Amino acid sequence: MSAGPAEAMPPPASAELALEVRGVTKRFGALVVLRGIDLVLRQGEVLGLVGDNGAGKSTLVKILCGFHQQDAGEVRVGGERVRFHSVEDARAHGIETVYQDLALIPQLPVYLNLFLGHELTRMGPLRMLDKREMRNLSRRYLDDIRVRVPSVEAEAEQLSGGQRQAVAVARAVRAEPKILLLDEPLAAMGARESRLIIDLVKDLAASGRVSIIVIDHNYAHLFELCDRINVMQGGRITTDQRVRETSLEELTELMVSSYRSQLDEVS
């Protein structure tokens, strides 16, 4: 067996935690995917989640966003014990998820993407779009959170990958979630684009209103983005490391060594 979970820090009192996961397990038929996950997310913190394919990252996220239900263990949001039965359920508890850049409608302009599902209308039952108001509010809102797009009238399809991702994050944040789950927000992005998202996420976290979990494969990205990084292996969290107290080299070495110990165990 590899190192025990979450050994780096003593667990803080529940009140300062945005999210607390204790002993969560999940199996699909004979396949045990999560073997007892312990994880904490502090208020206003950016937590990175890293691990190989099959480590259970996406299953964990799907439980947190209400898509799957855990077999055992508990999840607390803001100290309150919750069990989500649907994505809407999780959303009602203040958890929003952004899946890569798949959330936007390519053929709709940015401002309509931002307001999709909550469109502003006028003329009562005719439900004519109040395009001007939505454009203005969108401009102001994107300025506020410092997301830059060529124009709020540009179709999502015309934006770069980074801009699309930023708009998707902006839309999720507009719902004022307590917890934001970002599934590989930096996948397939160039340096400049990554910068855009990293700055946006850091800004959001600095505002203190939202706590964020970021899943990524890239240690360098996570190192730059996160306050803390959890490494997942074989359905467990094997490393919990504060970024400020380490270097990228040290972090990488830590991960490689715990990965190696797991390999030894298998062979």
Place this chain on the structure above:
Amino acid sequence: MQSGAPTETAAPTASPPGQHRQPSSLGRRVLGLFLYQRELTPILITVGLFVYFTIRAGSTFTAALSLNSAAGYAGPIGAIAVGEVLLLVVAEIDLSAGQVFLFAAWVNWWFYNLGLPVALSILLSLAVCCGVGAINGLITTRLNVPSFVTTLATNFILYGLVLIYSDYTEASPIPLSTYSSPTGHVSFAGQLMGAWRWSEILWVVAITIVAHVMLTRTRFGVRVVATGGNLVGAAEAGVPVRRVKVWCFVLCSFFAGLIGIVDSVKYGSLDPGNFGVDFILYAVGACVIGGTALTGGRGTVIGAFIGAILIGVLEDGLTLIGVSTNDFYVWVGVVIIFAMALNVQFDRLIARSRAA
């Protein structure tokens, strides 16, 4: 994709006029206009055909009678095509709308013969059409039958119902039509519902305007585009995607049925042997000619209307210059391929200007 700011200037045509943008050459602007205003191409082709036929056939083509005949072709195709655009945008298709066009008129005839007042019989027929659309939509969204199959089946069912309940005899005279009045005098309601020679095309224009406003300026329109453009994304954003789809089917059937009734009043009689499949094929052709892709998320109601006019002008013009109707089919086919190829190329150009 790495460059942030310069990417946007590569597609200056995307931003509406009035926005600050880099100056571009006239050629690029014209190209951009065609790229983003898909209706322009069919408009130019229609105008070109119009000019050609006017030169070849002279005043016989522009005579009111002949234009009315062109409108006679274009009307039903246009109304069905406009509804079809909504379905194509929502990434579905309705192959039964042509049959609904004929079915509506027959239902109206049956209700009328039950002794119902004309107005009531028309309203009930329209309600039946909406019901057909709702059934199409519910089978497609709830039973997950592809709409191509659902509406193909509905098409046959409606055709069969018409054959069974008409006893394969012609219906005449249709209420409100010129033939239903012994004196030849037609009431205002009759004129409005199709007896006046231009009323059908005016109905089609009205339907086009309503559908265009719905698609481009209402909450419903945004949700249609969202549903067709990214089904999962739209559903996650809280768009009731199934309901949106069902409404598109209902509207398509409603428009087809309305014009079906108007068309029957216009001609005064109904032939059970007319197979609505002709209409739907022309209508889908009109959508494509007008610049609507079959991939969902994009479409133009105005374009479909213009596509229908193009087909009408082509049919009428070719007849007048003495070309056989057989040639007409070849030409319609050529125009459809040409229009679709052009659309695909336009999409590629847009994609390239973005990637540059």
